[in-house]
Amino acid sequence: DQQVKQNSPSLSVQEGRISILNCDYTNSMFDYFLWYKKYPAEGPTFLISISSIKDKNEDGRFTVFLNKSAKHLSLHIVPSQPGDSAVYFCAASAGSGTYKYIFGTGTRLKVLA
Amino acid sequence: DGGITQSPKYLFRKEGQNVTLSCEQNLNHDAMYWYRQDPGQGLRLIYYSQIVNDFQKGDIAEGYSVSREKKESFPLTVTSAQKNPTAFYLCASSNSRQSRYQPQHFGDGTRLSIL
Numbered sequence: 195d196q197q198v199k200q201n202s203p204s205l206s207v208q209e210g211r212i213s214i215l216n217c218d219y220t221n222s223m224f225d226y227f228l229w230y231k232k233y234p235a236e237g238p239t240f241l242i243s244i245s246s247i248k249d250k251n252e253d254g255r256f257t258v259f260l261n262k263s264a265k266h267l268s269l270h271i272v273p274s275q276p277g278d279s280a281v282y283f284c285a286a287s288a289g290s291g292t293y294k295y296i297f298g299t300g301t302r303l304k305v306l307a
Numbered sequence: 308d309g310g311i312t313q314s315p316k317y318l319f320r321k322e323g324q325n326v327t328l329s330c331e332q333n334l335n336h337d338a339m340y341w342y343r344q345d346p347g348q349g350l351r352l353i354y355y356s357q358i359v360n361d362f363q364k365g366d367i368a369e370g371y372s373v374s375r376e377k378k379e380s381f382p383l384t385v386t387s388a389q390k391n392p393t394a395f396y397l398c399a400s401s402n403s404r405q406s407r408y409q410p411q412h413f414g415d416g417t418r419l420s421i422l
Contacts, residue, residue, distance in 0.1 A: 203347075235415070236416070237313075237397050237415045237416050238413045240412065243408070283349060285350075287408070293340075293355065293401065293403050297349035299348055
């Protein structure tokens, strides 16, 4: 039972354009969501997060949108750069009283120069 | 520089052997975690610990054991009972004392292979 789903295994975008990575979840108790970026043979690096009391959070070129009614979040990268090429994971906190995070399967982004 | 150190980066194990993966952090974080990553899959939680001398099973704890004798250290033992141990193992920590809404910081992982 995959509670956090990233249905696109890969995405290619031209340099300078917008990259949109999507994530869906099934558990309505999730209240904190994060995006991580991962290069091969390295650990994931935290990018940006959003709590369920917000619907948007911005940090430089990265914006995360949360649609609670649709149980959907997305990461927008504008403008996309070749150095953004990596695997992106979304994760959700499993609810109050726990420090567990549920991760999606990842989307491989390739930014073409 | 604060961070999480996992060692070794590559590890080979013979069938029937136990092997221990090291994870050390100097971020003064209370909570530590072990994940496993397989090709095409997300990170799956093996064990986590919120404070010293306490830890809980994650989603795939069978065949693994941990200890948390010191705040800085959270070693993972892959026992011979783990039938499919070949994977990329990631250790993480978070500042859970400050707030539950804290991101996890990851080490660079250990790749375990069976000979």
